[in-house]
Amino acid sequence: MVEMDNGIVKLQLSKPTGHMTSIRYDGIDNILEDGNPEMNRGYWDIMWSKSENEKNVLFKLDCTNFRVIVETKNQVEISFTKTWNVASVKDNVLPLNIDKRFIMLTGVSGFYTYAIFEHLKGWPELHIDEARIAFKPDKDLFHYMAISDNMQKIMPTDEDMKRGKTLDYKEAVLLTNPTNPILKGQVDDKYQYSCENQENHVHGWISSQPHVGFWVITPSDEFRSGGPVKQDLTSHSGPTALAVFFSGHYASPEFRIKLHNGEPWKKVFGPIFIYLNSDSGNKPVTLWKDAKQQMMIETKKxxxxxxxxxxxxxARQRGSIAGRLLVRDMYLNKNIHPAKSAYVGLATPGDVGSWQEDTKGYQFWTRTDAMGYFTIENVREGIYDLYGWVPGIIGDYKYNRMLIIKPGTKVKVGNIVYDPPRNGPTLWEIGIPDRSAAEFYVPDPNPRLVTHLFINNTEKFRQYGLWERYAVLNPTKDVVYRIGVSDYRKHWFFAHVNRKTGKNMYKPTARKIVFDLKNVIEKGTYTLRLALASASLAEIQVRINNPSAKRAEFTTRQIGRDNAIARHGIHGLYSLYSVKISGSQFVNGRNTIYLTQTRVQGPFNGVMYDYIRLEAPPPQ
Known part of the structure; x- marks a missing residue:
């Protein structure tokens, strides 16, 4: 056993495996669940396989060596390591070097942890599907969970979940006999508490007696994958608190680190900060506010x-980049104009938009100001592409050359211009191009399957079972959306899902967009832009004025595995399709575009639209 103690917090770790077995704080002998085995209280873990055809294995990063790195009056840093060697190639041993670190500082109410993963040249193929840290706080103490200002509640216990009724998938449970009667009849599902990377910087649990908080603080997103809006798990019933670095949630099973035979790779995950606080009161809001303040302190450091x-x-070993992003779209603004509040980031070199699925490298993101100016500080040395996107504008931006960041350098790219996809003037549009379906109609949940937390909440879409509400509201016919009459906030159901017709029976549904055209240019080419916020084993077929046409004007074929519909995500991975339509397909007067989702294997086949636009042919 190894102990780290700064007089405020005492951390005990197993030796040499490096699992967190006990956290002592403010008179509590162990913040973690003593009833669990020592290796199931606080631990790093990954899901891995030798190839994509093999079943994943959960490995809790059991290490084999321990050493003290730093020991002064102000700081202690210790290391637990596991080293792979070629003699293990025939065994089912993870081909990865692991260095798991823990740091404790004088006067700091908590501890830091980070890890270094390394795969050397010549080593076997390796796939890592998930990497995270998991904590299991004491179940008799910690009942109140806080994720954000509007996502806080008393939570069910593990036993409550086991006694409840499992719904459409094992993680979703209707609480039938919970210990706390106020939870009876509600639904709990760990995916309801997911959060985007950019918002996921502090979350945790509060004990009422004594009044103590346990918090996971992530001060930077640079070591996370998938960009600022990639979603992942936070805290959930158990009690459980997670620091997730990457996973396939809201992306796909293919969202993984794929290391081919002989491919070298190294990455540092963290540090994250485990913060403990307390006071003499009994209001969760006081500990939550203090945790948020501590998060801001850590972020600034x-x-x-x-x-x-x-x-x-x-910081002195890092560089920075600055510039100004402008948008050139003559149909929105005759002049080049600033890209206000745009997302701009550095990530691994790749194709346009490839940062969404980047897992191996580091990413550094910021937002532009009202005039389009941006600065990205504290960038690790390396070669990057500069990516971006602009709320209110479709598509993805990528700078036309790679950028080399060196220690101490300040790269200036000056004014850079994004030319978004555009062929002609807008005839009509549905929604807001912001990579989310949140602006569309989100129904009330089934009254028998409600989570009270999300009633009158801005994240109403996190209610369980909303995919089934479409068939309830539209039992036999699909909604017709009439341009100039319908309101997408009321009439465009947020997810294009199947209609349930019986037990495990589903039929495809079609979105009908009705609009009038004058002076159709028969020899011209119109463009339909379909921006998708999510896709889950779906296929969207486009037909013009004839829903029974044997051949679709366009098909996406089967796309997507982000499963955001089932996991209350309102978006997964963004994609954009541009459909060219001959003017001869339209008529002067009334026209209809049919969008049919054809895959009907189950309730979760479908897409979430971000934005739809029809463009006229370009002026001659």
């Missing part, structure tokens, strides 16, 4: 100057 690993660069 990034990059930390105390980790001793040479693989974690300090």
């Amino acid at each position: 990034w990059p930390y100057d105390f980790p001793s690993s040479k693989d974690f660069p300090s």
Whole structure:
């Protein structure tokens, strides 16, 4: 057993495996669940396989060696390591070097942890599907969970979940006999508490007696994957608190680190900060506000100057980039105009939009100001592409050359211009191009399957079972959306899902967009832009004025595995389709575009639209 103690917090870890077995704080002997085995209280883990055809294996990063890295009056840093060697190639041993670090500082109410993963040249193929840290706080103490200002509640216990009724998938449970009667009849599902990377910087649990908080603080997103709006799990019933670095949730099973035979790779995950606080009151809001304030303190200190690993660069070993992003779309604005509040980021070199599925590298993102100016500080040394997108504008931006960031350098790209996809003037549009379906109609849940937290909540879409509400509201016919008459906030159901017709029986549904055209240009080419916020084993077919046409004007074929519909995500991975339509397909007067989702294997086949636009042919 190894102990780290700064007089405020005492952390005990198993030796040499490096699992967190006990956290002592404010008179509580162990913040973690003593009833669990030592290796199931606080631990790092990954899901991995030797190839994509093999079943994943859960590995809790059991290490084999321990050493003290730093020991002074102000800081202690310790290391648990596991080293792979070629003699293990015939065994089912993870071909990865692991260095798991823990840091404790004087006067700090908590501890830091980070890890370095390394795959060397010549080593076997390796696939890593998930990497995270998991904590299991004491179930008799911690009943109140806080994720954000509007996502806080008393939570069911593990036993409550086991006694409840499992719904359409094992994680979703109707609470039938919970310990706390106020939870009876509600639904609990760990996916309801998911959060985007950019918002997922502090979450945790509160004990009422004594009044103590346990918080996971993630001060930077640079070591996470998938960009600022990638969603993942946070805290959920158990009690459980997670620091997820990457997973296939809201992306696809293919969202993984794929290391081919002989491919070298190294990445530092963290540090994250485990913060403990307390006061003499009994209001959760006081501990929550303090945790948020501590999160801001940690964020401002990034990059930390105390980790001793040479693989974690300090601020002086990093560089920066600055510039201004402008938009050129003559149909929106005759002049080039600033890209206001745009997302701009550095990520691994790749294709346009490839940052969404980047798992191997580091990413550094910021938002532009009202005039389109941006600065990205504290960038690790490396070669990057500069990516971006602009709320209110479709598509993805990518700078036309790779950028080399060196320690101490300040790269200036000046004014850069995004030319979004555009062939002609807008005839009509549905929705807001913001990579989310949140602006569309989100129904009330089934009265028998409600989570009270999301009533009168801005995240109403997190209610369970909303995919089935479409068939309830539209039992026999699909809604017709009339341009100029219908309101997408009331009449465009947020997810294009199947209609349930019986037990495990579903039929495809079609979105009908009705609009009038004058002076159709028969020899011209119209463009239909379909921006998708999510797709789950779906296929969208486009037909013009004839729903029974044997051949569709366009098909996406089967796309997507982000499963955001089932997991209350309102978006998964963004995609954009541009459909060219001959003017001869339209008529002067009334026209209809049919969007049919044809895959009907189950309730979760479908898409969420971000935005739809029809463009006229370009002026001659």
